[in-house]
Amino acid sequence: MEALKMLNSQDIYIISTGIIMGTIARIATLKVDFRQVPSYPTAYFNNIFLGFVAATLGSVAIPAILTGDFVAVTFLTVAVQQFRDVRVAERESLGKLEHTEYTQRGEAYIDGIAKTFESRNYIALITSLVTVFVIEMLRKNNMIIAILCGVAAGAAAMILIYRFTKGKTVGEICDVSPGQIEVRGSELFVDGMYVTNYLGTDRSRELFLKEGIAMVLTPKDHKSNITLENYGQRQAILFEAVCIVGVKRYKFIRRNFETGKIIISFIPIDNDLEKAIKAVKHTPILENSRKIGRIMKSSGGSQDE
Template identity: 80%
Template sequence: MNSLDIYMISTGIIIGTIARLVTLKVDFRQVPSYPTAFFNNIFLGFVAATLGSVAIPALLAGDFVAVTFLTVAVQQFRDVRVAERESLGKLEHTEYTQRGEAYIDGIAKTFESRNYISLITSLATVLVMEALRNANIVVSILCGAVAGIVVMVLIYRFTKGKTVGEICEVNLGQIEVRGSELYVDGMYVTNYLGTDRSRELFLSKGIAVVITPDDPKSRVTLENYGQRQAILFEAIRILGVRRYKFLRKNFETGKIIISFIPINYDAEKVIKAIKHTPILENSRKIDRIMKNSGGSHNG
């Protein structure tokens, strides 16, 4: 191994690790603990970047056995997904409200895919540097870094799904108590407010949010139970819940109503949290499939 190979591998590792840092920052709200899980994911990103960086030099050197480590890496990243799913599942009973299995599955897949981004980014970086082997080393490093960053951005944009705020309107709702019944913007929520204390709490400290789908397709997505559970989790986690939490849907309009008594009242934060809740894969609808005349063809 000569000095150029060292430069290539080092650059690939750095750019690949940076790719994991960038995507980890974007998805930081999905990390279950800090700083332990934060460090773990950075280290896994470093490992992925290292594997991607050594693949091209090993292949060109005829060391085909070394390339098989990529298959080992894929298995390891799958194990990360399984471990993350199990970890979050065991913590469900400790949360204010449950994430739900659909949300946990989406988070676990996200952790796995981010490692692939690091691997492919470092692979692209080293590949470009290898193609420019005869060029000036500074030019080679710059071109490799740029190529890696471009690949990272493209893959991230491809894998990044929509959020609730992109398909729905999220607004504060007006709380109204009629006897033992709770209404939000005139829509019935529950009749569980049978005590004076509960009614007083909702009127003085309660918060309610109304989520309105933009179109019928968005309504189908929003009415998925796993999706609604994920929204409720994000809304309550950001403010905490002192007492009571209700999630209701209006069957006529498709509006979703979330109402609870938070520990910290901050309307702006809860609206932002709901808007940034990701659309889960199992509730996402693809236009070209939805437009199929019946969708009954198998292939």
């Protein structure tokens, strides 16, 4: 009650602005990074509420320090632990649902998604923290101008942090093009490259010739080739391809050892090749497969970009 009595109308405006900015930051990242969040109302509500909690903690931190209540700042450590628990819970949840998907995401992709869930809450917290800090620094001059500057600073912080944490996508490191399907006996070829010899029945050959789709991923350089050779990365690519259009039967992803090209071929439910190509291009590059240029250039590494 004593803390409430110490708050005046300006303090309430400042904290409320910080909470609003932090919550908006979480909502914005839900829309921008749509692949990392299931498109269900309950999941959206959970993440928005956690973003609200993170924004609240970030908003009260600066006023608490200015009033000498350093104990209140320790709640930030509690928030960090809570957000880590969110990451663990999301990893376990996605792992248990693997057998229900068209194809598995893979542990590497699940780990990346879980870390994204955690980091988005930090964006909300830091956005609100920066917003309140700027307002507090300028409040003595003009409150309205201070709030406007705080909102601008919070928006800038949100954009900068998001760009810093946002990784590349498959479309940035390779060219994705439609592949020409060819069946020779029981063997499947795409653009003349061998894929599999599992087409031993007339029905399977007929399905691929009539309804099958294929895509060819061509790395733009040697570093990209190494990234695409990572098994977890290829599993994530296949998951996004079949997730967006569904899979009726069969799904293959093969690597051409001579050219480094990746071949994806399957029989979709929704025969929309352009949609599948777009999904592949937007597949994120996983942290464990990403190659850093300056390290690749160092001694013992590749000299290619």
